[in-house]
Amino acid sequence: MKVLAIDQGTTGSKAFTLDEAGHFAKVAGFEHAQHYPQAGWVEHDAEELLAHVTACIAAAGPVDAIGIDNQGETLVAWDAGTGKPIHRAIVWQDDRTKDVTERLKAEGAEDLTLARAGLPLDPYFSASKMRWIIDHVDGAKALLQQGRLRIATSDAFFLDRLTGEYATDVTTASRTSLMSLDTLAWDDDLLKLFGVPREVLPEIRDTTGPFGVHERLPVTASLVDQQAALFGHGCARAGDAKITFGTGAFALGIAGAARPPRNASGLAATVAWRVGGKGADFALDGAVYNAASAINWGRGIGLFSQYDEINSFDRPSALSRGLCFVPALSGLACPHWDRNAAGLWIGLGLDTTKADMMQAMLEGIALRAAEVMQAMAGMLPLAATISIDGGLANNPYFAGFLANALNRTVTVASSTELTALGTARMAMRGLGAGDLPPLPSPQRIHRPDHPLTDDLRGRFAEAVTRARNWRS
Known part of the structure; x- marks a missing residue:
């Protein structure tokens, strides 16, 4: 058994293979541009991120499955019909919706987000930026009316383009402020609070999927980079x-x-x-x-x-x-x-x-x-x-x-790449592996x-x- 782990992070994308003997090797790495259109705004080119992910897959050679970790709260909006983004990805560091979350705090709405999603009100999390896209990005409302608007964390964009599956996993959904930790499903009251239509969101699945197939390779794990690192530790x-x-x-x-x-x-x-x-x-x-x-x-x-x-x-x-x-x-x-x-x-x-x-x-x-x-x-x-x-x-x-x-x-840790290691181990788990390779000392x-x-x-x-x- 040999799997490919793609660590799609804030500054770059890296790929590693892991086999059942525990051999962990880097196969590719790419940096991507950081865009700062205004003070406090941070953006990535979603197509550039996807190009690096696909280049990582191409560089891997023969493997049995793919696992992908993502930036967590970074957001992409795209046209379901064409697959093309309608705006740059809005990065987790971005604070353009600070005024929105502060207003909601003043109205007492943080009680709801803490009770349901477990999260404080902060532009770090994805929900307020989802609504910002609907209100401010050219063409977003028209696509919404046509049933073609998709707004989700970057993992769902990658999966949609790579496998045709519009899905996210529970770890990533838990970073949006829209998922209830009690039901592990999108929550109607949170959707109403942030003004996010349910129809623009992906299906929530297990961390081990399944997440579809890309060029005969199953994607058996998708999760937030920090949860991947936790597993890698x-x-x-x-x-x-x-x-x-x-x-x-x-x-x-x-x-x-x-x-x-x-x-x-x-x-x-x-x-x-x-x-x-x-x-x-x-x-x-x-x-x-x-x-x-x-x-x-x-x-x-x-x-x-x-x-x-x-x-x-x-x-x-x-x-x-x-x-x-x-x-x-x-x-x-x-x-x-x-x-x-x-x-x-x-x-x-x-x-x-x-x-x-x-x-x-x-x-x-x-x-x-x-x-x-x-x-x-x-x-x-x-x-x-x-x-x-x-x-x-x-x-x-x-x-x-x-x-x-x-x-x-x-x-x-002896490896500086525990995020990718955790992703690889989770991909093995998604393939049904019982015993995983031992972790390094x-x-x-x-x-x-x-x-x-x-x-x-x-x-x-x-x-x-x-x-x-x-x-x-």
Whole structure:
């Protein structure tokens, strides 16, 4: 048995094969353009994304099945008759509907979204942008009247064009704010709240499909990239958790077979996966909007040149020296959900160096992740060890500081591609595989040697408070 996993992410698409002996190999990779038509707007060319997905399939060679993971909340609208997009894909980072979600909050509608979908009101999730497309994109209303308008997360666009199946899976549907976590179906009250017609939406299926056939190859898995990473980390029991440090930082913890209760922690309830017609497994989700995107921004403005320059620092932590960075370059997600927050350095002096600023930036990303995990620990019997992956996980200073910020052991996955690995393993599960190949052992283990004091945590919390609501 050999499967192809396509990891269609925010900055690019990558493809890997996995066989039953555990051989995991990259076969293709492509970057795609980022479009910023206005401040706060982020778009992708949906046809470019699809072209890269099909190129990944062509590069794979003989395989038995395909699995595809997607960006989660990124949205595409297209003509069902021609298959052509009518607008660029609107990316999960996009905040063009901030005024809509703020108005709905003021009207008390967040009670409904939390009770049914498990999600706070934020433009991060797809529903408000679906309505924006109907109201603002040329031709959308005409296609709706003709019964030809399709608006869905990017996975459904890929599947429609590759296999002719207009479908999504429960993990992706759970990121829209339109699916009830109790019924795992589109919810009439949520559809009414956001003004999204049911007929534009895809069918919701299990994470393991089936999702149709592309050139004789079955698509046996489709899921959100972060849920794929959770599976790739080997998380299976309640309390198992991972953090992926990619463009943003995304924490997921297994909650079990019962949906998490409504909570005031700022965490989102979501579906981890549903396999083989069995009951769904649920998870708690917490996002930090800016992780690697902040680091890349720092590099772009000249704070460092080579990544190995920020692997270690000669001075004590920037936090202990009174220098904080709040990575709110796109606002603050969990647990604050404040799109008006702004990135902030505080504690700068005439003696502050570029290295100090980057040290504070790494620490700020770790501290924001620690805020998310602290909220999660209040709801789950969180495991003593947290598994991390993504590009930042390979930075020794960052991983060590994160262990101290969490006061938990941090294991760094030996593969930087656990999202694709999880997708491949889920595709094998969709083929009916019983025993999956063993997961690789961690590359490094970081144990807390200087856990942060309450005073230091309070200092960072004060910096976050100062960054909040700045843009309004």
